[in-house]
Amino acid sequence: MSTEPSQAVAAPAQRWRSYGPLTLHPILQHAMEAFNEHGYHGTSVREIAGRVGVTVPALYYHYENKQALLSTLLETSMRDVLDRCRAAAEEAGDDPLPRFSGMVESIVLYMAHRKGLAFLDTEIRSLEPANRARYVALRDYLEHMLLDTVQAGIRQGTFTTPIPADAVRAVLIMCQGVANWYRESGSLTAEEVAERHVLLSLGTVGYRGAFSGEAVPAPRPRGATRRRQA
Amino acid sequence: MSTEPSQAVAAPAQRWRSYGPLTLHPILQHAMEAFNEHGYHGTSVREIAGRVGVTVPALYYHYENKQALLSTLLETSMRDVLDRCRAAAEEAGDDPLPRFSGMVESIVLYMAHRKGLAFLDTEIRSLEPANRARYVALRDYLEHMLLDTVQAGIRQGTFTTPIPADAVRAVLIMCQGVANWYRESGSLTAEEVAERHVLLSLGTVGYRGAFSGEAVPAPRPRGATRRRQA
DNA sequence: GGGGACTTACTGAGCGTTCACTAAACAACG
C-alpha cells in the first residue's frame, strides 16, 4: 500500500484521475452486481437480498422499490462521470486538443475503473420514463460538452472531421464500449486503455497528428504509476 | 453517373447492399419487437403470443421454448451480417483500403436496415452458455476478418494506427452502436450513415487521406438511389 | 382418416410488494 500524502485539501486538480475502491451501500453494491449478471428483469429482489445477506423486506426499508435501486445506481454513475469529465476539461483549459484529450481520458478511466456502474448503461431501457428522462438529459449534456470542444477544434483547424456530431457520438460509443470488454485481469491497465482511446478518438475526429509521434502533447504528471504484474 | 452493365442474373455482386423488407416467421418477428422493447427477461411468452394473435401453446408448437426464439433470432442475424460482410470483402478484392471500407459499409448498412435484429445484440447476456458460445464465435470471426485487413493495410502503409486490434474493436463497437441510435425517420438514409461511418472508421485506423477530398476512393455504382423526402 | 395447426384449461413455481411485529440502540429525564 502506498502512503497517501496527508493533505488538508486533497489535490483538487487531479481528483478526476483518482479512483479509490468503490464505496456503495451494500444493497446498491449487490444490486449492481446482480443487475450486471442477469439484467434488471432477470434479477429478483430475493436474489439481491440473498446476496446482501438479509431478508427481502430489509431492502424495502432502505429503498422504495426495485426500480429505485436501478435508478439510484444509474444516476449516481452518470453524475460521477460528468463531474470527472468537467474537472478534466477545466484542468485542460480552453485549447481544444488537450481539452478533448482530457475529457476522453477521464471518460475511459471511469469506464474501466467503475466498469460495474458503467456497464449498467445497458439497463436504461428498464428505467421508468421519468427516471430515464433524467438520465438521458445528463448523458446528452456530456455529449454537448464534447461536441463544443470538437467544434472549437475544427474552427481552429486542429480537428478536420466534416461530421463532428457523428464523430462525437462515435467517440462516446467507443468509450462506453470499454465498460463491456475491459477486464481488470487483462493485459492493459485502465490508464493504458484510456491513453489508447485518446489516440483512437483523435483519429476519429480527424486530428492530423494523431498517429505521428507524440499524440497527446501534454505529458501528465503521475505519482506512483501502478503497473500490473501479469 | 456510370451505366450499370445489364445482367440477366440479378447482380450477385451487389447482393450485400440490397435490403428487401424483413421476412421472418411472424412469431420471430413479434418476439424480436418485444425483446427490443422490454428485453428478454422483461418479455413474457404471453406478450409475444398476444402480439402474434395466437395462444401461448401455439408458440410452443413452433419453437421449443422462449430461449430458442432469442437464440434463433441472434444467430440468424449474425450469419446474415457475416455473409454480407464477406461478400463486400470479396467484391472489393485484396487492396486493404477499399476492402476495409466495403466491410465497414456493409456492416453499417446491416445495422441500419436490420436495426431490429442488430439491436438484439444487447441480449447476448440472456443466452444460455452453449448458444452464447456459438454467437460469440461468429462475432469473433467478423472481428478477425476486419483485423486481417487492417493489418494488411498497415504493412502496406495505408493505415497508420499503432494499435490495430484496439482500433478494430472500436470500429466494430461504433458500427454496432448504429443499431442503438439510428431511426428510419431521421435525417440520414442508411446509405448516408454507412458512408459517414466509413469515414469515421478510416480516421480511427489512421488512414491519412481520410479527411481530404475523396475518402472512399472507389465510387460505387448505384441504381435508382433512394432519397428520403423530409 | 390421419396429421398439421392450433385451442381450452391448467400447473407449480416464482414474482414484487406489504403486512404485523420485534430486538437493539439511543436520548432524556427523575
Place this chain on the structure above:
DNA sequence: CGTTGTTTAGTGAACGCTCAGTAAGTCCCC
C-alpha cells in the same frame, strides 16, 4: 443509575398476480 419513549434495522408470513410450460382435446384440409 434506571426507566421510558423513540428510532433504526430488521424478521417471517403472506398477498395477489404472473411466469414458463404442458396435457388433452378440436378443427380442418389433404
